[in-house]
Amino acid sequence: MHDAHEHDYEFKIPLGPQHPALKEPENFSIALKGEKILGVDIRLGYNHRGIEKACEARTFLQDVYLLERICGICSHSHSSAYVQAVEEIAGLVVPKRALYIRTLIGELERIHSHFLWLGVAGHEIGFDTLLMYTWRDREIVMDLLAQLTGNRVNYGINTIGGVRRDITPEQGKDILAAMATLEERTKYYVQIATEETSIIKRLSGVGVISRQDAIRLGAVGPTARASGVNRDIRREDPYAAYAEMDFDVITDDHCDVYGRTVVRLKELMESFRIVRQVVAKIPDGPITVRAPRKIPAGDALSRYEAPRGEDVHYVKSSGGEKPERVKVRAPTLANIQTVKHMLRDRFLADMPIVIAAIDPCFSCTDRLVGVRHLDNHKKETLSWESLRAFSLGWHRAKGFDITVAEKKLHQLMEH
Amino acid sequence: MSYEEDIRQETVGRFDFLKDSFKIVRPRRLTLDVAYEKFSEVFDFLVHQGKFDILCTITGTDEGEYLGFIYHLAREGGVTLNLKTRAPKSNPVIQTITGVFPGAEIYEREIVDLFGAKVQGLCQGNRYPLTDDWPADEHPLRKDWKPSDSSGEEANHA
């Protein structure tokens, strides 16, 4: 890997692994004029597995566990969105206790996902200390989820008609203890994000999208809320036990990556709040209601506020044991379409954090970026690693210095 | 009157032929079925007068002789409307809605790839989600399409 020279980086952009006969589809194609991005083209589909078709060949129940594996970070979101639709078609009344447990797992998922995001975002801007601390904290949630559901990821907690495992008062105590620790740590992250000028500068004015454009382009989740769009499915189309929870929908007016950071941090605080309410108010009762093997004919639309935004499932039954149609629209598919807009007329070095800030639900390890230099007609293919290295070098050359923030974070964490 | 009733009244008031197909399934869930010749005007009305400013996604379905298209619209108040229409499989031509919802592009490309819909007015661009070397006449989500040896092993579950 080469280091970018600060004065002529446009001619010495570090190259990723490439082969003369390389004809692979690039995930991103950028047209660069001088330093500025003129256009972005995005190619998706490399983790297209054919899940919707596979759903039609499996029973309604088997599909719960298949759909859970659409994305390993928001697996509970997908399985919940799906069972909600099937339960609606079948006219099942899911016991309240099950809805509370679904809510609990959903919020724990949001917490782990937002901590994960903080780490990833930190990594993209060279703030690896943040990655280490947030992923360490995240392990508290992973352990808790493993304790409650039996697995760190892909919890398998849902079934059609309710949930498969109950929680005990003992576990309730563990949950509250975990929330207390995490809340204290999150306050430090909020401090760093709101007080460290290097961080604020680095994230501000980057990945900008106005409120109007966020709505027009269909942005969802924290990406939209950071542009002042007051939309959260938990509030406007409540599911599980959210209608009985007291929480705030977090919005921010910065309209940029900084805003998206603040929104996620504040959402963590709201999640701790919701989890505490679930533990305090969870009603007694059964955790499941019997579901028929054959789901009556009908269809339903289900919406769920996943950590990344609105997850939509549409299910259609023609009265058999297997669904007629299952359609999934994950939140990243909505948000990815705003990226072109966010990157236009911006620097190539902005790309890593802008992409990371929509919290994309595709692999962070393998994205190829094709760069076409309009000035000299050169074309290069960068691996994500190279692009990140270039971005870090570029920002360092512009004076971005992370060391003060790192020291501060160490101080706060190790007091 | 609820949002749902209001919307029903306004829509049916404007388009009398919809009075039987406009259904309030439950709070926040509306559904409407329209023949494709009338789709454009009903769609424009719902988006502009009905204030359905969110397009959740577009679902393609295989209905035998027809390809079905469900436009999942939503708006403030969490009210959603499944706007259903269809076009004959022999000539599954529909118009793009990207002029109204730029984000519809990816959903339209999906129904082109997976169902073989022909969306007019869709600008040049990468296909999604299939590879460039995927055979042009194979649409995996059609009911008569089965995974062959070339694209993977036979589904052997359930």
Next chain:
Amino acid sequence: MKLFRKIITWARIKSPWILHFNSGACNACDIEIVAALTPLYDVERFGIQLKGTPRHADVLVCSGPVTRQIQDRLKRIYDQMPEPKFVVAVGACACGGGVFKGCYNVRGGIDKVIPVSAYIPGCPAGPKAIIDGVVKLLSSLDEDKASSVSTIQGQEKVCDGSAQGMAECPHSGGTP
């Protein structure tokens, strides 16, 4: 030549450089692979380092059931790795397709495309299983086996969704 190879093997075992690749997975295994790097698990104490390029990697740690879009890139990356090289399939999908076995657009496991040295089942495979697997693979090396890799083609890996153990494919006799 033998001494030279012995040194290289020792270096590989003592400080393997790893390339992580996702072949169309749901990200669960990938996050667990990355989690293995963070303070709680900390693979750097084993000398394991994550590298960004195949040209410097000893071990390819691979997740996912291999989608049609990604298979050529996977082959290419494997080809770019210098010998001796090893491939670890992480997770049920990488081992044999997992829940996506039979889906169109999915090849059904890493060994359909490149030779695999070790299989780590799990859905996802947890960090402990991943570290265990990689360390076991490397400690099974000796100079005779260092330059060859064998694979078990078509071996059925049954995923029960909760396995945290590790299955290892024995190396066949080495070639000089």
